[in-house]
Amino acid sequence: MLGPLQVRGKDGPLRVPPGRQEVILAALLLEANRVVGTNYLVDLIWEDNPPETARTQVQICVSRLRKLLAGADSTVSISTRPPGYVLHVDTGDVDSLLFTGLVAMARRQRDEGETEKAVALLKSAVALWQGDSLTGLVSGPLANKAHQLDEERLSAVELRMQLELELGRHDRLVGELQLLTHENPLRERLRGQLMCALYWSGRQAEALEAFRTGRRILDQELG
Structure with a gap:
């Protein structure tokens, strides 16, 4: 799904x-x-x-x-x-419902201070995806539904990144965040997380360049 x-x-x-x-x-x-x-x-x-x-x-x-x-x-x-x-x-057989349930569980674990468990749940949720939602379907209203699902996926990814940054995993996140910001150049939260990961990894010059790149893209795309 x-x-x-x-x-x-x-x-x-x-x-x-x-x-x-x-x-x-x-x-x-x-x-x-x-x-x-x-x-x-x-x-x-x-x-x-x-x-x-x-x-x-x-x-x-x-x-x-x-x-x-x-x-x-x-x-x-x-x-x-x-x-x-x-x-x-069976609701356990519908990936979109499984995804929603896993993300909700992850948020509860985060609120209870169980950051590691929350990260594991978010990884499982995002692993259900196999590409953009409902690709190939010709239906305007369903395209809006698909966009909403894709937005929920990115929000789950951003939450996992934030939690892993809090766990001090800056070095290991840099490559993934660079790819994510390349694929989603207008996601300011992802770019901010990339800048944090670079800075806390001792790569201040690259963090500043990531900021400049983001500002340039926003200026070109949104004025």
Whole structure:
């Protein structure tokens, strides 16, 4: 789930046909075990210009998804529940829910002073990711959901970096933070963490250069 859309069946990942079926399955997974209205699914697929047969086409897609899941001996199933559908799945099998739960546990451990345990939980949470969320899906509203998930991932990464800096692991974090700031040049918190890691590692000149680079990028991108 965290990365390109993927559902695991008994014999490996299921191949969900791209297009409408993929959009519907993604929407149901994001609201696992909760009712997703048919009107909402119509809006995801056609946005402001649905055809008269839109609801019927959604029903057909859901029927095909049911057959796909059943044929692959998947533990995931879809039921009809007015005003739409519910995807039934063990919450422990949905990566996005696992991620959210691990991050919440990590924050509790941090608040209780268990920094090492918090770092381990955050590493496990971020390890669930396999790329940007829901890549390849054509749906504006789902793109917003995917962006929110990606933002939560970066926030978890930033929290782990902060905790590891507090544990005095400055030297070992420099390389990872340099890569992260390169991939996310406008994330000021990451750049600040890189500057701290460099400074506390005795690399003051490089810390100053990281600051100058960040200021230049912000000036170019945001004025």
